[in-house]
Amino acid sequence: MNCEVLAIGTELLLGQVVDTNSSWIGEQLALTGIDCLYQAKVGDNPARIRTALREAVDRSDAVIVCGGLGPTQDDITRDVIAEVMGVPLHRDAAVEERIRTMFGSRGRDMPANNLRQADVPEGATLMAQQPGTAPGLICPVGDKVVYAVPGVPYEMKEMVEGSVLPDLARRAGVQSVIRSRTLRTWGHSESGIAEVLADRIVELDALGNPTIAFLASGIEGLKVRVTAKADDDAAAESILEAELAVLAPILGDWTFSAEDESMETVVLGLLRERGLTLAVAESVTGGLVMARLTAAPGTSDVLKGGVVSYFSEVKYDLLDVPEGPVVSLEAAKAMADGVRKLLEADVGLGVTGVAGPEEQEGQPVGTVFCGWAIGDDVDAVRVQLPGDRRRVRDFATITLLDLLRRRLLA
C-alpha cells in the first residue's frame, strides 16, 4: 500500500509559503506503515492539477490532496477531483447549514463565496472532523482513493489523524504496527548525541528493529526517536520499553522528557508537583519565556506572571536590580529575586543578555545570563549561545527552563 501527496497552491511554487504539510504527512504515513514514494506541488491551475492528480492516481494506491478547498475563486480542488472521479458536484445541505451557523455565531455577514465549500463530488464521503469551514473529503476513484484536506495546517492535521490514516490502515489491512517514542534532550549537540549512542546504533543496525533517529528541533530540544515494528501494539510497545531502558542510562539527565513533552510542560509539571508558584523577569527574551509557559492550557495554577524589563530603569525601579551593567550575572540574579518578591511567588527566574545584531555593554552577541531564586538558592550562570537573534532568544528560553528543571530535580 502506498500513498502520495499532492500539495496545491501557486504560493508554494513561488516560495511564498514553505510546504511543511507534505513533510508532516510523509512522517505520519511512515509511522503508519504506508509507503510514500512521491510528493508533488502544483499551482492553482485546473489543467495542471487535473494532470497531476490523474498521474498520481495511476501511479499510487491513494493520494492525499492538500489545499485548494478554501472559499475563493482559485480554490478548485473540489471541481478537479469531481472531474477525475467523473461525477458532478452537489451542494451538501448539512455543510451549508454548518457554514451559515459558524458565520452567524461570530456576528459577521457571510460572503456568498463561502458556500462553495459545501460543494461535494457525488459519491464522496465527508470526514467527521471539521475544524474550519472546509470539509475534508474521501473520494473513491475505482479501487483507489483520493483524500482532500485543507492547506491550513491545524485543520489538515486533525483530518489526517482522525480520518485519513485510519482509513488508509483499514484499506491496507495493516497487520504489522509501527510505534514510536520520542525522547527530548537538551544540553548536547546532534553530533554529540550521535557519538554517545554510536555503539548502540551499530547494534541496532544489525538487529534491524527497533531503529533510532535524531532531529534537532531548536526550541523543542534535540529529539531522539525510537521506532519499533511488531505484529501488534503490545509487542511494539514492549520493544520500545526495552529500548528506552537501554537508552536511559546512556542519555542520563540530558533527557528532559521520555514522553515527547516540551520543556515548559516538564517544568510546569515539576513546579505543580512541588506546589510551587513561579514568576519570571525577562529582558533579552522579551516575553518569550512566559509566552511559551502559557502556550498550553493549565498554567494558571503555577505561573503567577512576571515582568518584561526591556528598559534598564524598569530593572532598577521595579525589580531592585542594583544600578550598573544589566547584562551581567548580578543583574540576572537580582531580576530572579526581584520578580519573586514583587509577585510574591515561590520561585523566580531572570534572564538578560545580548540577542544581537549589535553587542551590548561590551558583551558579544549570544552572551546570556540565566538567574534563579529558589528558597535560599539565588544564583546565575553565564552561557554563550550560537546563532542569530531568533536562535539566541529561543535557546535562551529553553536554557533558562532547563536550568530550573535541573534545580528542581537536584
Place this chain on the structure above:
Amino acid sequence: MNCEVLAIGTELLLGQVVDTNSSWIGEQLALTGIDCLYQAKVGDNPARIRTALREAVDRSDAVIVCGGLGPTQDDITRDVIAEVMGVPLHRDAAVEERIRTMFGSRGRDMPANNLRQADVPEGATLMAQQPGTAPGLICPVGDKVVYAVPGVPYEMKEMVEGSVLPDLARRAGVQSVIRSRTLRTWGHSESGIAEVLADRIVELDALGNPTIAFLASGIEGLKVRVTAKADDDAAAESILEAELAVLAPILGDWTFSAEDESMETVVLGLLRERGLTLAVAESVTGGLVMARLTAAPGTSDVLKGGVVSYFSEVKYDLLDVPEGPVVSLEAAKAMADGVRKLLEADVGLGVTGVAGPEEQEGQPVGTVFCGWAIGDDVDAVRVQLPGDRRRVRDFATITLLDLLRRRLLA
C-alpha cells in the same frame, strides 16, 4: 520558458527534513521571469528518480535536480542523469584532484567513495562554483537542459545564483521581469477581502497583468500580493505602483502595510515617529505581545517593558485593577492604565480574555478585551475571536496592536 524542480532524498518524503530548497528555488525562478509549474520530491531510488526525471524533461524546458550528489551509495543523481542523457559517466581528472586536495588540506583521510563525486556524464558542463566537494552539472538533453545541484542549501544557492539562473535567462532570452508587492491587511476574512476585490479581479483577469493573490497568514495578517510582468524593472514597478493606487481606496485602513511589514514593525514605527514609549500588560496572551514586539531588533527605544499578570492578584496588586471580574472591559482598561503608570510610559496596552479550552467567568472561549491608555483616551473594546487556544492568542495579539495602530493614526 519554464523550469521545474525535482528534489531527491528519502529523508524529504519521511518528513525528517523539510524541503525548503524547492521553495527558495521557486522564488528565484519567479524573480528571474521563469515559470515554475511543477515541483516534486522522490526518494533515493534509481527507478523512481529515472521516471520522475524523464517525465520532467518531457513536460518542461528545464529541470533543476536538487540533491543526491553526495559521496554515499545512495547518491545516484549523477548515474540517473547519465542514463536519461544516454551517455556514460567519466571521471573528471580536475575534480578528482580538487577533491583529493580538499581532504588533504584538512588533514583527513579521504574515503574512496568521495571520488564518485568526480564522475561526470559525457557532454555535461561543470558549474564554476564549487563550495563543497560535489560539483554542479549542466546537462543537455536534446534541446532541453537538466541542472544538478547539491541538497546542501548554501552550496545549492551559490550554484543556482551563479550558474543556473544566468544560464536559464540566456536560454530564455529573458527580456521580461516579474516583480511583486505585498500588502498586509487586518480586520477582514480572506473571503471578505476576495469579495471586496471581486470586481477588480475580474478586470485584471481580462488584462492578464498584473495579477492578485491572497494569503491568510495568521498573526502576519492577510496578505494581498500584486505581481506584475514587464520588459524591465522600471516598467514592472510602474505597473505595481498604478495597481497599488487602485487598491488603496478599496482596501482602506484594513491595509496596515504596503511594504510587507509586520504589524509590530508598523506599530513600533508609529510610536517612534511620535516619540512615545510603550508598556504592555498581558493576561490571555501571556507575553506573546511583548515577545512579538521584541522579535526584531530596534525595539529598545520604544518598548519600556510590561507585566504578564496571569494570576488575578497580580492584576489587583501590581496594576491597580479593581477587585472583581478580570475578563472584562474594566480590567482591560485598568491594566492598560496601570502598566502605563507602573512603568512611567506614554502609552499603555492591556489585554485579557479566554483562550480556552475552558470558559472563564462565564465568558466563552475567544472572548478578548483589548484596552489602551493614550493621553486622556483610556478605553477598551470586546472582540470575539475564532479558533483554538493558539489562534485566539495569536489573533488577540494582532488585534490589540491593530487597535493601537488605528488610535495612533486617528
